Amino acid sequence: xxxxxxxxxxxxxxxxxxxEEEAYGRAVLRDVQSASGDSRSISAGAVYATLDRVEAKGxxxxxxxxxxxxxxxxxxxxxxxxPAGAVALSEARKTLETMWQGKxxxxxxxx
Amino acid sequence: MRPAAPPLFLDRxxxxxxxxxDRETVSGDLYEEFVEAKLPELGxxxxxxxxxxxLLSFVPRKAVAVFLPILLHGPALRILCCCSAxxxxxxxxxxxxxxxxxxxxxxxxxxxIVVQALLTLAALRFYxxxxxxxxxxxxxxxxxxxxxxxxKAMFGGAQFEGYVLLIxxxxxxxxxxxxxxxxxxxxxxxxxxxxx
Numbered sequence: 001x002x003x004x005x006x007x008x009x010x011x012x013x014x015x016x017x018x019x020e021e022e023a024y025g026r027a028v029l030r031d032v033q034s035a036s037g038d039s040r041s042i043s044a045g046a047v048y049a050t051l052d053r054v055e056a057k058g059x060x061x062x063x064x065x066x067x068x069x070x071x072x073x074x075x076x077x078x079x080x081x082x083p084a085g086a087v088a089l090s091e092a093r094k095t096l097e098t099m100w101q102g103k104x105x106x107x108x109x110x111x
Numbered sequence: 112m113r114p115a116a117p118p119l120f121l122d123r124x125x126x127x128x129x130x131x132x133d134r135e136t137v138s139g140d141l142y143e144e145f146v147e148a149k150l151p152e153l154g155x156x157x158x159x160x161x162x163x164x165x166l167l168s169f170v171p172r173k174a175v176a177v178f179l180p181i182l183l184h185g186p187a188l189r190i191l192c193c194c195s196a197x198x199x200x201x202x203x204x205x206x207x208x209x210x211x212x213x214x215x216x217x218x219x220x221x222x223x224i225v226v227q228a229l230l231t232l233a234a235l236r237f238y239x240x241x242x243x244x245x246x247x248x249x250x251x252x253x254x255x256x257x258x259x260x261x262x263k264a265m266f267g268g269a270q271f272e273g274y275v276l277l278i279x280x281x282x283x284x285x286x287x288x289x290x291x292x293x294x295x296x297x298x299x300x301x302x303x304x305x306x307x
Binding site for chain 2: 024025026029030043044045046048049052064067068070071072074075076077
């Protein structure tokens with residue numbers, strides 16, 4: 001079994017998956033921040049570090065495209081889920097679903 | 112004047128904090144977010160604060176990229192090894208000159224200190240040589256035991272000897288750094304510091 005993804009890695013990979021062809025750094029950052037509900041709680045540093053890490057693991061691939069005047073002409077890096085990334089996400093989902101099966105929710109908590 | 116752009120000095124600082132691979136892409140993303148979203152939404156002051164907060168979030172990664180290689184390949188262990196080699200050499204020379212009773216065993220200890228320091232320096236220099244690293248790591252264990260024994264004997268005895276305390280503490284630090292550094296050198300042998 002492959003290494004299980006961390007929660008934040010799953011969130012970033014799902015953002016890339018959902019953005020499809022528009023998955024470049026800023027879009028992923030906005031998507032992750034809006035998903036968290038509180039944009040201040042998630043920093044750019046954490047998102048970019050995770051993008052770099054999952055790319056190094058081979059779960060994402062990236063390509064560079066030309067910049068626009070709105071970003072001072074600086075180039076953009078677009079991300080795409082690799083087959084290994086899709087497998088890792090699928091395994092993470094399957095593991096969670098298996099763990100949730102048969103669990104009573106909300107739990108009965110004794111005082 | 113850059114009215115609708117992040118302040119130049121913050122922009123430069125961000126470029127400094129980012130690894131070379133991400134410099135243009137990440138700074139471009141934050142520039143775009145600043146100009147298109149934060150400045151109209153938050154106003155100039157709060158947008159600057161937002162930019163500064165994003166910038167600060169890259170500090171831990173930069174700190175790791177800068178300080179980890181220094182810790183692993185850097186001067187701390189080398190300086191300790193040089194100092195202990197000199198101290199061991201000096202102790203050995205004094206033992207040979209003065210020839211106090213039992214100087215033979217002290218000479219062995221001094222030689223061990225020198226050899227271990229030189230071995231560790233060689234392992235740091237030729238870190239791709241696994242055998243040398245293993246020998247240096249193994250050699251640090253008796254050195255650690257020797258230093259702790261010397262400290263225990265000194266604190267247990269009536270006579271306090273400053274140079275024993277100094278050399279023992281330096282040898283303990285050297286052994287701990289050797290044990291924490293050398294096993295990890297192989298991991299970093301093939302990596303550029305910029306990728307950290």
